[in-house]
Amino acid sequence: MSNYQEILQNNNLKATHQRIAILEAIDHAGHIDVDKLFKNLRKHFPTLALGTMYRNLSEMSDKHILLEVTLPGQKVKYELKKEPHIHLVCNGCGKIEDRTLDIEDKIKECEEENDFTVLDSNIVFTGLCQKCQDQKKV
Amino acid sequence: MSNYQEILQNNNLKATHQRIAILEAIDHAGHIDVDKLFKNLRKHFPTLALGTMYRNLSEMSDKHILLEVTLPGQKVKYELKKEPHIHLVCNGCGKIEDRTLDIEDKIKECEEENDFTVLDSNIVFTGLCQKCQDQKKV
């Protein structure tokens, strides 16, 4: 039983070929938007309907199998929900990378100062990755 | 000379009635999406075209007069660019609040660990505001 099949069934979703293919493609891409995902999948799955994509992306996001990554001025991207992490987005090459950063202390601080219970966090740092820093120096 | 007029002219944009009205409405609302903004503005500005809205929101975001606030599963919202701040989003009432949180140390940590130059940060904490915490207790 594939990992994806298990994930789906644990969430009361039938493990259809379409869903598994979507999860595989997202996992492989890391972060990918609806269009690119659809084009990729269509190559090996010519009957896949766009409606099926939208429906499943939405359902699987609702069930927290997927995570929507929203960045200003960009299309929504999807990633597999894994360990909590932040996103580093390079202004140069556009790459999105997952990184861990311990922010428990900041969350606590924020909760105390604002009388707010933090249940989830979403952190994006934009800037320049190593490669793009180096290119600027040349 | 109104503040908005000045902001626009500093960015080489003509201070049109439309733009000033858009800025006023966003400032008043705090965070607002295209639809709500358009409906609000139309009341007092019946000829305003939707295309004008989109064009200006996009231009003013490009010029960093506005900031796009993107949250998963929600329409893009716009806010006036002011001091850096994080967003607290309540799962109960949906309200978005601006708060300051010093994360310089975390940014430095992240830069060193990942050889990444951070130029901007975007932090959203979702959870429960005071009101909605209290309601859950009752």
Next chain:
DNA sequence: AACTTAAATAGGAATTATTCTTATTTGAAA
């Protein structure tokens, strides 16, 4: 205060994105 003109707008068409509908297919439980 009128003149000039590049920039901006209104209005609507065109395009793109997303959701909805329904007949057919399929995963998986019995």
Next chain:
DNA sequence: TTTCAAATAAGAATAATTCCTATTTAAGTT
């Protein structure tokens, strides 16, 4: 294998966004 609720494909319908162009306007100049 049979059964059937759930899911899909295909395409229509709707919603969101961009594009086009004739007209208007902000603001600099006389």
